[in-house]
Amino acid sequence: MSELGFLFAGYAVVWVALGGYIIAVGRRQSTLRREIARLEREFRTGE
Amino acid sequence: MTTVSPGSTAQPDATAAVADGGAGGGVTTAAAAPLPEPGRTLWLDILGVVAILSVLVALYGAIIWAPTEAVMGHVQRIFYFHMPSAWVALGPAFTIVFICSIVYLVKKDLRYDRIAGASAELGVLFTTITLLTGPLWAKPIWGAYWTWDPRLTTTLVLWFIYVAYLMLRSSITEGHSRARLSAVFGIVGWIDVPIVFMSIRWWRTIHPTLVTGEGMNLDSSMEAVLMLSLAAITLLYVYLLIVRVRQLDMGSRLDRLRQLSHLR
Numbered sequence: 001m002s003e004l005g006f007l008f009a010g011y012a013v014v015w016v017a018l019g020g021y022i023i024a025v026g027r028r029q030s031t032l033r034r035e036i037a038r039l040e041r042e043f044r045t046g047e
Numbered sequence: 048m049t050t051v052s053p054g055s056t057a058q059p060d061a062t063a064a065v066a067d068g069g070a071g072g073g074v075t076t077a078a079a080a081p082l083p084e085p086g087r088t089l090w091l092d093i094l095g096v097v098a099i100l101s102v103l104v105a106l107y108g109a110i111i112w113a114p115t116e117a118v119m120g121h122v123q124r125i126f127y128f129h130m131p132s133a134w135v136a137l138g139p140a141f142t143i144v145f146i147c148s149i150v151y152l153v154k155k156d157l158r159y160d161r162i163a164g165a166s167a168e169l170g171v172l173f174t175t176i177t178l179l180t181g182p183l184w185a186k187p188i189w190g191a192y193w194t195w196d197p198r199l200t201t202t203l204v205l206w207f208i209y210v211a212y213l214m215l216r217s218s219i220t221e222g223h224s225r226a227r228l229s230a231v232f233g234i235v236g237w238i239d240v241p242i243v244f245m246s247i248r249w250w251r252t253i254h255p256t257l258v259t260g261e262g263m264n265l266d267s268s269m270e271a272v273l274m275l276s277l278a279a280i281t282l283l284y285v286y287l288l289i290v291r292v293r294q295l296d297m298g299s300r301l302d303r304l305r306q307l308s309h310l311r
Binding site: 001003004006007010011014017021026032036039047 | 172
C-alpha cells in the first residue's frame with residue numbers, strides 16, 4: 001500500500017469508528033423515544 | 048395507589064423515586080407524568096453542532112493546512128487524530144471512570160455509576176481508534192504494523208481491561224451490586240493509565256516522544272493543528288458523554304416505568 005493509502009486507511013478507521021458509535025447512539029435514542037411513546041399510550045388507555 | 052393524568056402537574060412522592068433512580072425504586076403511579084424526550088435540549092444540540100464542526104475544521108487542518116513532515120511524508124498526518132484519540136481515552140475518559148467509581152463507592156448514587164459506564168464506553172472507542180490508526184502509521188515508518196513496544200503493549204492491555212469492564216457491566220442487571228463491582232474494577236483498572244503515560248520514560252521504546260523537557264517536538268503550524276484536533280476530539284467526547292449519560296438515566300427511569308406499567 002502507498003503512503004497515501006495508509007493515510008486514507010487511517011482516516012477511514014477514525015470515521016467508521018466515530019460514525020458507527022454515533023449511529024448506535026442515535027438508534028438507542030430512537031428506541032427510547034418509541035418506548036416512552038408506548039408507555040404514555042399505555043398509561044392513557046389504562047386510566 | 049394514586050393515578051396521575053399525563054398532563055397533570057401533581058407529583059406525588061413516587062415521582063421522585065422514579066426520577067432520581069433512588070435506591071428505593073418504589074413502583075407507583077406518579078411516573079405517569081410525561082417524560083421529557085431524551086437528550087433534546089437546545090444547548091446540547093448546539094454543543095453537538097459545534098463539536099462536529101470543530102472536528103471537520105480539524106480534519107481540514109490535518110489534511111490540507113498542516114505542512115508535510117520532511118521524513119515521514121503524508122502518512123504522518125494520521126498523528127493529528129491518533130494522538131488526540133489517545134489523549135481523550137487515557138486522559139478524561141478513563142480518569143472520569145476512576146473518579147466516578149470512587150464517588151459511587153462513597154455516595155452510593157447510581158448516577159455516578161452510569162457516568163462511569165458511559166465514559167468507559169467512549170474510552171474504549173477512542174482507544175480502539177488509537178490502536179487501529181497507530182499500526183497504519185507505523186507500517187510505512189517502522190516496516191511493521193505492530194511491535195511489542197512498552198507503549199503499544201500497555202495500551203493494548205488497557206483496552207482489554209476496559210473491554211472486560213464493559214462486558215462485566217453488560218452481564219449484570221443494573222443496580223447497586225453491578226455498580227459496586229464495576230466501581231472496584233474501574234478503580235483497579237485505572238492503574239494501567241499512568242503506566243501507559245510513563246512507559247516511554249520507564250522503558251526503552253521506539254514510540255515517538257512528543258513532549259520533552261524542552262517543550263513540544265513540533266513545527267509551530269503542526270502544533271496549532273494538533274491543538275485544534277485535541278480541542279475538537281475533547282469537545283466531541285464531552286458531547287457524546289452527556290448524550291450517553293442522559294440516555295442511561297432515561298433508560299433507568301424507563302425500567303422503573305415498565306415495572307409500574309406491569310403492576311397496573
